[in-house]
Amino acid sequence: MRLVVVGNGMAGSRLVSEVRARDPHLPITVVGAETCQPYNRVLLSNVLAGSTRPEQVRLLDPSWYAAHRVEAVFGSAVTCLDRDTRAVVTEDGRRVPYDVLVLATGSDAIVPPIPGVERAIPFRTLGDCERILESAGSSRRAVVIGGGLLGVEAARGLAGRGLPVTLLHLAGHLMERQLDVEAGEVLGETLAGLGVDIRTGVTAQAVQADGVLLADGDLVEGDLVVLACGVRPVTGLAADAGLEVRRGIVVDDEMRTDDPSIFAIGECAEHDGTVYGLVAPAWEQAGVAADVITGGKALYRGSRMVTRLKARSVELAAMGETQLTEEHAEVVRFTHRARGTYRKLVIRDGRLVGAIVLGESDAVGTLTQLFDRGGPLPGDRAGLLFPGLSATAHVADSPTLMPDAAKVCQCNNVTKGQIRACWEAGARDVAGIAAATRATTGCGTCRDAVEGIVGWLCEQEGVSA
Known part of the structure; x- marks a missing residue:
């Protein structure tokens, strides 16, 4: 064959x-x-x-x-x-x-059919990335069209290089597929504090040599235009x-x-x-x-989606049915906009069906596991949002309290138990664990958790990591 x-x-x-x-x-x-x-x-x-x-x-x-x-x-x-x-x-x-x-x-990257779009660079391939970086070195200002996950990451990345950036988005708030209105607004405020000018609810009419012309007639100046309009x-x-x-x-x-x-x-x-x-x-x-x-038996039953934003100084995880309101589910929410914090749980039939965690939090690991497993939730909902305030909260980010069945690497479906087994077989560092299980080789956001588990295992045995 x-x-x-x-x-x-x-x-x-x-x-x-x-x-x-x-x-x-x-x-x-x-x-x-x-x-x-x-x-x-x-x-x-x-x-x-x-x-x-x-x-x-x-x-x-x-x-x-x-x-x-x-x-x-x-x-x-x-x-x-x-x-x-x-x-x-x-x-x-x-x-x-x-x-x-x-x-x-x-x-393929979606390229909007607007005049002058050939002046813009899609952000999809490694070649695209290299072209953007080359252009950024000689540009005075950048414009990113598209405020989904990739557009937000692109805008933050260019701003982190010291380039003034304007992010244009058609919808009323950023990442509308993953975030509700308030979370999108908080994310926009966080990015604004990091040097990204946010303009939502706008339509790009044309790409010109000096920037992007909007449908309302405004010109957003920029000599580098990046497309992140979806795929x-x-x-x-x-x-x-x-x-x-x-x-x-x-x-x-x-x-x-x-x-x-x-x-x-x-x-x-x-x-x-x-x-x-x-x-x-x-x-x-x-x-x-x-x-x-290869002759085996396996069935794919769909995937439970967890989106992680990879942008320096911006912590965001979103999963499941984040758009549901109190009419259709139990919703637990906390917002502190001045600190860029937004946390939301969406609960139906006693199980977590959606969550948003924006801003630094030690709750992400626990919530991801509860969402992935679909198990019943503890009665203390506040303890899920603020694990450190609850004596009964199951703090999954602590290797000591994390069960072996807990999934550490979402991209590669690697559990704590598999990491422990690799460690016991001789893989005493993150590189060894990655080689054996592929943990950390996807989006990379689980690296800290893997390092923590390896460090904890080494500490238990009195060996050096």
């Missing part, structure tokens, strides 16, 4: 490594449109901010493919999927036959081949399309009506597909 994977981004490269870990002999060919090795797209905002170097976001070294007998075809996009002969054709004319095909084509699943290849496509490529619980020999995973896939835009679901899907392809 010959496996062909179209797409070598975060989903495709994970699928290849997962399959190879299960079957060392299965012939694998991976075809990627980008010329460079796969990289962690989630960490591009860190590259933009200067806290991470481009070489630090690489996922698989080129030597990995040869060492694991994987044929890698990079720099030539697939232009045709021939289901009759079971082959894919690349733009340079190469024909690659398959028995099983996995589509991991990801998403769109890349489904053209599947649609042209006659596969079922809605918003994404439709798949079942085994990640199969309506052609049993073709799978789809990651941002291009639509499962049960949902297209996921975060790395953790893509990696979960890759694991399920790898199991099925």
Whole structure:
């Protein structure tokens, strides 16, 4: 059986490594449109901010493919999927036959159809990031169009480099998909304090040489314009081949399309009506597909979404149904706008179905676990928002009180128990834990927790971390 994977981004490269870990002999060919090795797209905002170097976001070294007998075809996009002969054709004319095909084509940045938009730089790929950084070095002022997660991270990253930034957003508040109105306003006030000028409820009419013209006639000055207007699943290849496509490529619980020999995973896939835009679901899907392809049994039942903002001096986590009000759920809320603090719990049938934590807090670990497990909540709701004030609160951020079943790394589904097992097997530092479990290699926000667990384990045994 010959496996062909179209797409070598975060989903495709994970699928290849997962399959190879299960079957060392299965012939694998991976075809990627980008010329460079796969990289962690989630960490591009860190590259933009200067806290991470481009070489630090690489996922698989080129030597990995040869060492694991994987044929890698990079720099030539697939232009045709021939289901009759079971082959894919690349733009340079190469024909690659398959028995099983996995589509991991990801998403493209949405570029608004406005005059002069070619002057702007989308923020999607490593190449985009490098272009933005090059332009930032000679720019006097930047404008970011789009106030979703990526736009906020881009604006904060550029402001952190000392560049005056204006963030433009069509909706009435930032990150409206993840945050309610008040949380979006508090986030905007926090960013304003860090040097980002926020303008919500505005429409970009055109990109000009001296800035962005708004629909109301105002000109927002800037010689660097960055687009963060969202993404769109890349489904053209599947649609042209006659596969079922809605918003994404439709798949079942085994990640199969309506052609049993073709799978789809990651941002291009639509499962049960949902297209996921975060790395953790893509990696979960890759694991399920790898199991099925190598003869195992696995089902994907959807993912519980936890969004973490990666921006210096801005702590934000949002999960689940954050928009529900008191009419439909029990809502517990605390706001201290002067300190940039906003905390909200959304509870239904005694279980946490949504939460927002903005500002420094030791509650995030506990809330994430309660949301992920869907278990019953303690009666002391205030103790969940302020763990340090409650003697009965279950402080998950303390390694001593954290159960082994607690999930530490959301991106890679790694528990405290797995970290403990790796430590007992000889992995005595974060690098060793990461190599064995992949913890910390996704969005990176769990690094402090992993360091804390390793330090605690070393302290218990009286050894040096």
